[in-house]
Amino acid sequence: MKRGPVLAMLALGAGLAGLGVLVYQTSKGDAGLRAQASAYLRDLKEIDAEWSLDVLRSKSEINKNYDPVSAPLRNVDKIQDTLGDLAKQIDPATLRGPVAVLAQSFAEKVELIDNFKMQDSLLKNSLRFLPTAVSELKEQLQLVRESDSAKPSGAASSVADIERIADATLTGVLRYDLSASAEIKAEVERLLAELVSRSAAQPEDVAAQAGVIVNHSRVVLQQKSGEDAVLSGIARVSTAGNIDTLADLFENVFDANARTQKHWRQGLIAYSAMLFAFLILAAFRLFDSYRSLDQAKGRLEFANSTLEDRVRERTSALTDALSNLKESQLQLIQAEKMASLGQMVAGVAHEINTPLAYVKSSVQVARARMRNVNQLVDESAKLVASLRSDSNQKFAAADFEPLREITSEFAETGTLSELDVLLGDGLYGISQISEIVLNLKNFSRLDRAYNDDYDINEGIESTLRIAQNIVKKRRIRKVLGNIPTVRCAPSQVNQVLLNLITNACHATVEDTGTVSIVTRPHEQGVIVQVMDNGHGISAEARTKIFDPFFTTKKVGEGTGLGLSIVQNIVKEHGGWISVSSQVGKGTLFTVYLPRSQVAAPSPNEPEMSMPNDVVEYQHQHTGVADEQFA
C-alpha cells in the first residue's frame, strides 16, 4: 500500500529525467560554433596566404618595411588560441592533434620569416653597397695609379688587374643574386681570393677597401643561399594544408555532431510518443481507481451509518463480559478465602482435638468412678432408713458393714481426690478449647467494624496462634515494636499476615527454618516485615509474584491468588507492599500500612528509605543479604 506512491513518484521522476536528457541533447546544437570555427579558419587561411605574399613583396621591395610580415604574428597566435579553445570545447580527442600540428607548422613559418628578415636586410644592404664599394676602390686605385706614374708599368698593370677583378666580382655577385648557382659562387670565391692576394701588395687603404668588398660579397653569397632556402621553406611549410585538414576535421566533427543530434531528436520523438502512451494508460488507470474509490466511498458511508449500532452492541457485550469478569474475580477471591479457611480450620481442628481428648478421658474416668459414689449413696440411704425404723436403737452391725466397706474403699483408692483431679483436668481442657475458639474469633474479627483502630502486634500474635500447626515446626523470632494502632479492617489485615507468615514457613525447611517478624513505626503508619531464610525467589519470578494465579507451589497446593489478594488489601488500605529476595538465602516482605488511609506515600519509597536498623537486623538474624539493600 505504501510503496505504491513512492514507486509512482520514482517512475514519474525517471520519465521526466529521461525527457530532460533528450531535450538537453537535442537542444545542444553547435550554437554557432560551426560558423565561428569556419570563419576563424577562413581568416587564418587568408592571413597565412597574405603573409607569404608579403614576404615576397618585402623581398621585391614592394613593401618598404617589415611591418607587414611582423604584424600577422599576433593575429595568428590569437586565432590559433581561439581554435584551440573551440577544439577543446567541441571534440578534443579528434581536434587537439591537428591543432598542435598546425601550431607546429606556424612556428616553423614564423621562424623562417624571422630568418628571412635577417637575411633580406643584410643582403639588400650589401648588394646596394657593393657597387659603391667597388667604385670607391677604383677611386683609390686611380690615386695609386697617379702617384705611381713614375714607377714601372708592372705596377700599373697590377692596378688595372685589381680593377678588373673588382668589376668581375661585382658582376659575379649581382649574377649570383639573380641566380644562385654553385658555379657562380665558386667563380666569385675565386675572384675574392684573387682580390685579396692582389690588393695585399697595394697601399693599406686599398687593401682595407678590398677587404670591405670581400666582406660584403661574402655576406651576399651567404645570405642569398640562405634566403633561397628560407623562401622555398616558406613556400613548402604546410600551414595552408594543415588549415585545410583542420577545417575538414572541424566539418567532420560538426557533421558527426549533427548526425548524433538527429538521432537524439528521433529518440526524443519516440520517447515522447512512449510517454504520451504511458500518460494515457495512467489516465485510464486513474479513472478506474477513481471509480473504485467512489464505490468504496459508498460502502464506507453505509458502514459508517451502521457502525453506531454495532458499537452499541459491542459495548453492551463488553459491559456484560466485564461484570462477568468481576463476578469471577469475586468468586476467585472467595475461593481463596475458603482455601485459607480450610487450612485454618484444619489447624484449629487439630488444636482443639488434643484438649478435647483428655477432657473426654477425664470425664470417662470420672464417670466410671461415679458408680462407686452411687453405691455409697444407696448404702447410706439404706442405713438412714433402717435407723429410723429401729427405734429401740438396736443397730445391727450387719447394717453398718457395707457402708464401712465402701467408705474404706473410698479412702483406700482416693476416689474423691481422683475425681477432683479428673474434673480439674476436664475443666482445663475446656478452658483450652475456649481459648482456641476465642482466638478464632479474634482472628476473624467478624465482630469488629471495618474502620477499627487495630493493634497489628495483637494481629500477629493471634495469627501465629491460628497458624500454630505450621508455625510450631519453625523458629519464630518476633521483634514487635511500639507501634500505633492502625485504622483498618482487622480480618483483612490478619489475612495478609497469615498469608505472609504461612508463605514464609512454606519457603523454609522444617526444624531449621527461621521466620522473623518485625514491626516498627514508619512515617504516618506501621511497617511489618516478614523474613525467612528459605529458598528465596528468583528475579524472574519476583516480577510476577503479585500477579493473580502465579504460583510456584504444586498444583492443588496453592491457588496463586494469595499475594495478589494481599497486594489488593494493602492497596485498599492506602499502603504498599514490596519484596526483596536472594535465591538460596531468603526473602523479605515489607508491608506498610498508614495509620489512616488519607495520605499514602509512594510505593517506591521503601527500598530507598529502609532504615538501617532493619537492614542490620536482617544481617544479624537471618543472614539475608539482598541486593536491593546492599
Added chain:
Amino acid sequence: MGILVSCGAQMASLIRSAALLAATLTVSWFASQAAAQVPLSDEPLRPLPALESLKLDPRKIGLGEKLFVDGRLSEDRTVSCSTCHVLANGGMDGFVASVGIRKQIGAINAPTVFNSGLNFRQFWNGRAASLEDQIDGVVGNPKEFDTTWPSILARLGDDAELRKTFDDIYPDGLQAVNVKDALATYERSLLTPSRFDRFLQGQEDALTVEEKAGYGKFKSYGCVACHQGINVGGNMFQKFGAVNDYFGKRGGNITEADLGRFKITGRETDRHVFKVPSLRNVALTAPYFHDGTATTLEQAVEVMFLHQLGRSAPQEDKRLIVQFLRSLTGERFGSVP
C-alpha cells in the same frame, strides 16, 4: 491655406539647399587642408597611430598606470615596473643593467617601455610574444620581482579599493590575467609621437634641414634595412655583428645575455641574434645595446657602422644621422588621456 502650405514647402527646400552648400564647402576645405599636408606614403618608416585608433579602455589604462608604479607586484614591495622603466627618463633607468629586488644587478640593459606595444616581440631575445607574457618573465625572475602570482594577488587583495576597481572593470575581478591586461593596456597607450611623425604625416617643416639630411643618410647607408617600420625597429631579429664580429672586438666574457636568441632556440644561426630595438626616443635611452657598452649616441652609431653595416662613413654623415635620431624623441610622453 494653400498658399501657406506652398510657402512652407519652399522654405524647407531652401534650408535643405543651404545645408547642402555648407556641407560641400566644409568637405572642400578639409580637402584643401589635406592637400597641404600629404603624408609621405613611400617611406620605410611610418608614423605612430593615433592613440584613439587603438580603442583602449581608459579605465584599464588608469588601473594599469597605478599598477605600473605599485611595489606590491614584487615580493618585498620594493620594486615596481617603474623602478626600471622610469617614465621621466625615456622609459628606462639609464643604467647599463637594471637594479632589481634586494639591490641585485640584472643581466641586461633595460629597454624603454615607450612604444613597446608596437614591438613584434618583447625582451632583447624576443622570448615573450606579448606585453602580457613579458610581465610573467619579470614576475618570476629572482633578480627582478622574485615572486609568484598567488602572492601578488594576496598582496593586492588586501587593498579593498583596488579590489573594487578590478571588480568594476573585469567580471572576474582581481585575477593575474587581469592585472597583466591592465598593465599591458596601459603600456600600449604609452606612445610618443615625435616631430619626425609630423614630418611623415606631411608637415615638411617639422624637421630641420640637417635632420632631413640625416634621415637621407640613415636610409642610404642602410641603417633603415633593420630600423624600419612604425617603430623604427622592433619588428625583426638581427645578428649583432652581422658583417664584422662584435663580441670578439668587445672583449670580455661572453655572458648568457650575449647569446641572444640562441638561449631560446638553441640554434647556431641564432647565436648573438637580438631583437632590433626601436630607435624612437633613442636620444633618451643611453646607455645602448643589450650590454649597455655604448654610452653616447655617437658611439652607438659608430658601432653600428662597423659591425652591422661593415663600412665607414664621413664624420659629417654620422653627425647628421645622430641629428636625425634626436628628432625621434617624443614630444608627448605617457599619452594617457
